[in-house]
Amino acid sequence: MKSLLTLVLFVSLQITAAVAGPVRIKDLVEFDGVRGNDLVGYGLVVGLNGSGDGLRNAPFTEEIMSNILERLGVNVTGEQFRPKNVAAVFVTASLPPFSRAGGRIDVTVSAIGDAKSLLGGTLIMTPLNAADGQIYAVAQGTIIAGGAAAEGNGAAVVEGVPTSGVIPSGARVEREIDFDFSSLSTLRMALLSPDFTTAERMERAVNDAYGRTVARMLDAGTVQVNIAATRAISPAHALSEIENIRVEPERRARVVVDQRSGTIVMGADVRISPVAVSQGNLTLRVQEAPLVVQPNPFANGQAVVVPRTEVALEEQEGTGLAVVPGGTSLSEVIAGLNALGVSPREMIDILKSIKAAGALHAEFLVR
Template identity: 35%
Template sequence: MILCLFSVNVQAEKIGDIASIVGVRDNQLIGYGLVIGLNGTGDKNSSKFTMQSIANMLESVNVKISPDDIKSKNVAAVMITASLPSFARQGDKIDIQISSIGDAKSIQGGTLIMTPLTAVDGNIYAIAQGAVVLGNSQNALSATVVNGATIEREVTYDLYDKTGMSLSLKKSSFQNAVKIQNAINKVFGSDIALAIDPRTIKIVRPKNLSMIEFLALVQEVNVDYSNSDKIIIDEKSGTIVAGVGIIVHPVMVSSGDITIKITKDPLDDDNAQKIDANTTFDAKQNTLSSNGKFATISSVVKALQRMGASAKSMISILEAMKRSGAISAEIEVI
């Protein structure tokens, strides 16, 4: 079990790192295609949709054949996904993800033939084609192809002529929305920014700046950003990441063969050992004392480690403490 601590109170952050510009975003693309040139590792004849796709492809070049007559195992049906960046232009290259949807054994060494990639509106925004190279990937049925698609249609963003925009916080917070509002108004003057909810801040372009110049400057403004307390537990590796000052109120928890008591009362037992500057732990009584102050998640985890608690037991104990109200911070198990 590994414990990592970080400060989660207030820290300076650039607005560009904690908020995005509403309307300026990536768009998801998807397409269905065929990977050809496989060395017998493609879809079997039982994949009817693959055989039909081959027949349709051949018909497009004036070769008519029934899907039932196709016996090739050198072709695999795949789905292609990609992300169309904001402000991407015609001719730009983007990466694509190729994944087999049939019963192929491998798509290594194949070639993706020309495949249109569409967005949710049904329009074609990019064309994918190229060699499939898996690299060091252990999954022979999925591959990322760098610069595997060419953009054919642009998504238009008219920023230059706009007089106002909106910022969207990546995490809702009344406090941080007001801080961003005040920070922008301090730099550019009053009435430039207005927080309208815990996630959205409306901004108005100053007359002496273009919208592009204004947004570039706004993104560089520093804000005293407040993070909420959170405990993150990686169940597989046993890693716990938590804020240094997360408080644990007095409580007693039992999980399996592990029982721990957390108290403010000082320990008189000579067997009590110091966990840190403010807390002591009695291994015989399974008691952690914060000596009149509040225990922290750091001292609790260290005490559980000394008790030999497994990652599973520790997760159960921390979650039980959360449900009891002894821990107010959010717990996320990944």
């Protein structure tokens, strides 16, 4: 428990050190219009070593393979073929902002049938569509699978996820997204973590940097910049100056709990009011130990199973009613909780109860 709380304190102090100093605006916001676009396509992977789709279970694989062969001038109408080295896949990618025709982007390939592995496969030319249905890129290349699989008659082993892989720079951009950034008269900055204090500090920092009113806070998550007031050559020049201005962000007090791993992380501004806590464990153990009774030798009888059950109820000694003093700093909060001397799992339950009692003054997130 001591090591866990030491880790909590270390992580919390690291967080405190990270947010105590000024941070660049570019690390706190997203600029309106400067965003990527998701692309998706449906294609075929060939060249697999017998680990492809079973065409009886994935008829769509046979259909797309027939369509590709017919487009290449190969007539397969009425033919019966059952290759094991092909697989139908979904291809996904993200088109970065300001991508130009001829540029290359990474793609992710994922099997959708019962293929066992995409290792060593080659993706055949696959168009990638955006939400508007238009083709913006075309993907093709050799797949780098994320794992490996092997099996025999009596055993099988799988490492990683061999049914998914990537193709670095595997798609070529064919269409550009129409966006005239140079025509913008105003630019909105959307905070990644909306906060009125941070937005106000951002407004003040930008205005102080230019010596006049350039930025205006619209709400907790948006700060608007007047491009003309910056007197920059273009919006791109104005943005390059504004994004490097440093602001000290404000963070909400927050406690994050991961129940699966028992991890507890506390922010620097977490505070706790004086509260009394009592905690103990009740364990009920039921164990079956049936006894088989055999008949006497040469007797005309049958073996009988006699049920035998052991039931035990144990209650471990708890902490009693312990007082957790109020903390005015993170180290005092950790010291108060550490005095309870309980396990990480029990600490999570205690923090939930303290929050329910209104004594934990922080946002409580459970993952």
